[in-house]
Amino acid sequence: MKKILVTGGLGFIGSHTVVELQHEGFEVIIIDDLSNTTIGVLDNITEITGKKPDFHQIDLRKKKEVTTFFDNNKIDGIIHFAAFKAVGESVQNPLDYYENNIGSLVYILQEMRNRKLDNFIFSSSCTVYGQADELPITENAPVKKAESTYGNTKQIGEEIIEETCKAHHLNAIALRYFNPIGAHDSIKIGELPLGVPQNLIPFVTQTAAGIRKELSVFGDDYPTPDGTAIRDYIHVVDLAKAHIAALKRLLNKNNKQNFEFFNVGSGKGSSVLEVIKAFEKASKKPLNYKIVGRREGDITAAFADTTIANKELNWKTEKTLDEALSSAWKWQLKQS
Template sequence: MKTILVTGGTGFIGSHTCVELLQQGYSVVVVDNLCNSNAEVLNRIHAISGENVDFYHVDLLDKAALDSIFIDHDIDAVIHFAGLKAVGESTQIPLSYYHNNLTGTLNLLDVMASHNVFDFVFSSSATVYGEHNPIPYVEHFPLNSTSPYGRTKVMIEQFLQDAFVSDPRWNVSLLRYFNPVGAHPSGLIGEDPNGIPNNLMPFITQVAVGKRSSLSVFGGDYPTPDGTGVRDYIHVVDLALGHIKALEKLASQAVKSIDAYNLGAGKGSSVLDVVRAFEKASNKKIPYEIMPRRAGDIAEFYADPQKAADELGWEVQLSLEEMCRDAWHWQSNNPNGYVLE
């Protein structure tokens, strides 16, 4: 049985990936500082999978604590989700984002190398493509981000490129996510943001459950079919399965490599497309208000996912309607997220 270390494993994408790993027979060790997640997730992961993870409440900035985990466990590979992730917040506290995301990753890579662990799946982002590349985004495009958060992703990808060139034992998948939404179909785990949601779907679900009065739609005058921003939405379970495919490729290839893969549906949906799909799935009316555009937002982007299909054998299976159905199932069963009343 292979043992996978998952940093940030109690977060939205991390928790769903832990479930898929456990259900496919992997042993899972989770490291998380719980700064933007809840330990209740661990109980839910067990309820879904029937298996437990080994959990360590550790910050990646604590290199000694991280080293002790590698001493105690025979780690085969690492999936790295941990990091601060709000684009807007990153413009307000950029140095915190650089320190946390970059130093934490450097500590992790140092500790991995000292224990001869070189298989690494990195949680990157479509934000690395910036705002000037044509759509659909293809992996060979030049990278450039408009926010400190996005720049940490670009820099970490560069760390890994340089590490691979210097030491060919490194074996790396860079997974560039588009817009993950939805929840596990059990309704036991899902997206539970702190404070006002930064992402569209949890904002919609909180309106539907009565926590917010209406949805703010930022920008109604974009050059898109209905004037609202168009994004590439992907079900979080599909995304989690992409990490399994990436691990399998790393484990099976004789020649080590570093490769980037877009994980997206390959088509865009507007904000109002998502609202209508959610209303249909939930039978709830979502009032919304068109607001001014947000600085840094672009009209439209979506992935070219062909490389992931060709090299990982991965493609999306779940529709926008299924994303909305599962997101509503999660939120309606957990109106306060993981906070137990």
């Protein structure tokens, strides 16, 4: 049984990936500092899978704690989610983002190098493309100057990993994913950010539930059909399964290069207003929203061409936007 470390494993994407790993028979070790989640997620994972993952509360910015962990645990592969992830917040607090997102990555890679460990999957982002010249976005699209500090940490992270792969014969895959939404079919895990949500869907569901007074739509003057920004929304369970496919590719030595990267999305772009209308239909709840100014760091449109991931990872999305929004609403209702 292969032992897989999942950093940020109690977070939104991490927890769903842990569930899929356990379903596939992997032994999972989770590291999380609980800065944007709660320990209760561990119990909910256990309820779904019937097996409690090994959990370590570690701040990956603390190098000694990272070294101690690797001294005491044998690892066959790593899926690295742990990072700050809010675009707007990153512009306001760039140094915090660089310290956390880059520092923790370097410390983990150093331990892998020192111990000759292999098989690393990086949680990257479509933000590395900035505002792409052509849509849908393929892996051949140039990586442009980042629009936000968050996006820059993903660009720099990929560069660090690629250089490490060349120097130390590490095998790694970066998954450049678009906008994960939704909740597990069991409605036992979902997206539950601490404090005010930074992402669209939890703000939508909290507004519908009366927790937030209204939803702010950042800009209606973009050059899009309805003036609002367009994104590619992927169900989080589909995204989690992409990580399993990438991990198996590395473990089975099917990768064609030491460092590979793949777009992971639904392949369909939806505007903010389209998402609002789809949510109102799925939840049968009218949504109180208002148009405000654009948010710094946001781009006009981004949606994926997933042809390469479909072929190379033998993976494709299975769930629709409506299914994702419906599950997100069920998850929100369970929190009330």
